Amino acid sequence: MVKRKGILWLSLFLLAASVLAGCKASSSTGDADFPNRQLTYMIPFEAGGQSDIEARRQHKHLEKELGQPVVITYKPGGGGSVGWTEMVNKKPDGYYMAGINIPHIILQPMSNEDTGYKTDQIQPVALFQSTPIGLAVKKESGIRSMKDFVQKSKEDPGKVTVAGSGTFSGHHLALQQLEQQAEMKLKYVPFTGAATQVQAFLGGNTDAILANSSDLLKYKDRLNILAIGGEKKLGFFPDTPTFKELGYAMNPTIDRGVGVPKGTPEAVVERLEQAFLQIAKDQKIQQQMKKEGFLPLEMGAKESEQYIEQRKKELEPVLQELK
Template sequence: MKNRCYSLRNVLAIAFLCVAMLWTASASAEDKFPTKQLTYVVTFDPGGQSDREARRQQKYLHQSLGQQIVVDYVVGGGGAVGWKELTRTKPDGYTFYTINTPHIILQPMQQNVGYKTEQIVPVAMFQSTPLGLAVNADSPFKTVDDLLAAAKKDPGGVTIGGSAAFSGHHMATLRLEKLADVHFSYVPFTGSAPQMTAILGGHVDAVFANSDDLVRFKDKLRVLAFSTEQRFPHFPDAPTLKEKGFNMVDSIDRGVGVPLNTPAEAIATLEKAFLEISNNPDIQKEMRDQGFVPLSMGHAASVEYIKKVTAEYTELANSIKK
């Protein structure tokens, strides 16, 4: 009888141990991020830079994270509609959004757009597009001087298109107005795709456009100048605005962000996946060939970068208002 009791106790102990091990394994699996499908929200029109980059990254994210990646769209307000939604999204890491600087800085600085820059937590920044000033290939404006002369002669009569109000494109237009002492009519679009459709269709006189768009449509456009420190490699004959006497360096930088209070573990996992992609030599070559400038900034570096750019644009915005 005594041996039977010991045997029963042993069986119960083993059973309890097995249950405990199963529970621990189950809890561990639940805690490991990610365990289900993730959503990559693009905040600009399909076909634009953010969309094309998300599509490029999609398969690599699937391989790295081991889960399906669904690309979705929340478009409007030059990204503002999507970033407003970002701040109201469940902070679990399963939904992340495209972010652009300086858009996420300038928009809340200029008006109430339903979100604040500090409500967006950057995961990584992986791409930049310097801005170039361009016209249609059959435009009467052959040089920057021609465009500025027309603007001086007819204030507000020359239209410049850009991606959204209170964006990097808008700020570049305002800076050139101030430095050249001219006045343009700025025409905002919901993204770069409709912006380029407008210039190709002759609906605006000029655009401050992203470098990759200028490369894509180089046979249909005339690039008057680049807002860069050095001449852009794809357009060695196009001067910089600095060469023309205007101290301007402007670009649109892209990454992804999540809401405040997203777990650090989730941010770190996403950060690692995006940095693996941005550090891939083949992807970097693809980007350069297409007219992009590759970036590779993780969470901490992106936070510091956004702080730096915020300070710069705060000062710049104040100087333009004067």
């Protein structure tokens, strides 16, 4: 009887070990086979903005690199927070990814505990683009320089309206920094995305705009661009001074990339990283970006994580001071 019980327990143990090994093998095989079905690439802004433009540029290359269909969807709202909140709650299997923007994914959770997501719930896959932010007015405004703009703003404190994309975003932070350093008061008007923001401004709904370099380049004949982000003058705006050149301690930019929910298997993250970096290294794509007013980046998952941590440390004291 004792011998039979021993055999029974041994059989059960071997069966359990076999099942566990099978599960591990299945999981490993699943990661190795990734992707084996359609993927979703969600843009947390409206169609037509910079994030959408880049996703569309990557689209056919992504499908080729990954060997599966990729569907681009949109979830605008809250300067990206609505879409990122949805993304972090998706199954962490790599089949649902989202465009991410820095400093948005840092500033929003830092400034509001009810944002719906935390920065560390997003696993960055790659950063592939940087976009300087510039301040502009329409040519007919009569404002020709930053000095003119500051003077007008001080004549009517809080009356000069400035369009931006989202709250506690790169545009919003740039406005707050400018207000503080120039000792003036402006009225920030947030929109759900760059496309809506630009059209509202061009339609006369605001006096000025803090816009991405690509949009400024597209409409440069209708604008007076007063200052722009960057450590040095940009090739596509050789006559526009940077904020730093004008004496402002600020370098407003938006970095774009793609992320997945935290907990996504490392092998899956690496597979997506490989695909996005392969596209980022494409010389034709880099040339297109520069022609359109973007600055190419090639940052993988680990480097992106380190960069985000670095930016968090930089932005935390600034945000506390500006709140």
